[in-house]
Amino acid sequence: MRRWPSVDTEDVPWVKSSYSTNPNGCVQIKRLGDHVLVGDSKHPDGPTLTVTAEEWDRFLDAFIAEGPESSGRLWASFHADGGFTLSTTDPRDPKLVYTQQEREAFANGARAGELRSHIRS
Numbered sequence: 624m625r626r627w628p629s630v631d632t633e634d635v636p637w638v639k640s641s642y643s644t645n646p647n648g649c650v651q652i653k654r655l656g657d658h659v660l661v662g663d664s665k666h667p668d669g670p671t672l673t674v675t676a677e678e679w680d681r682f683l684d685a686f687i688a689e690g691p692e693s694s695g696r697l698w699a700s701f702h703a704d705g706g707f708t709l710s711t712t713d714p715r716d717p718k719l720v721y722t723q724q725e726r727e728a729f730a731n732g733a734r735a736g737e738l739r740s741h742i743r744s
Contacts, residue, residue: 639652640731640733648722649721651663656676658673659675659679661679687733697709706721
């Protein structure tokens with residue numbers, strides 16, 4: 624059984640790529656010890672995905688390398704229009720949908736190391 628962090632997430636800031644110039648949205652994360660919450664800044668109170676820090680960093684490595692669409696529990700499905708959908712292997716988890724502009728900002732921030740699980744804001 625997976626154990627999720629039991630902390631008050633209100634006190635932890637969301638972080639997104641500094642390359643994001645889109646005021647309407649971007650991939651955003653909250654670092655919570657050994658876990659990472661992934662959300663969409665278009666929906667600040669919307670659904671999130673929770674993964675371990677190790678799963679998140681492995682996903683970033685694969686995403687940067689433009690490798691396989693999955694890296695463990697996280698899946699990125701790439702769209703013909705340049706956007707992508709982020710989901711997990713658990714069908715009960717939400718799907719987060721991002722535009723091409725959001726994908727590019729996320730990829731640039733990931734390449735720059737801004738979104739690693741161990742960096743504190």
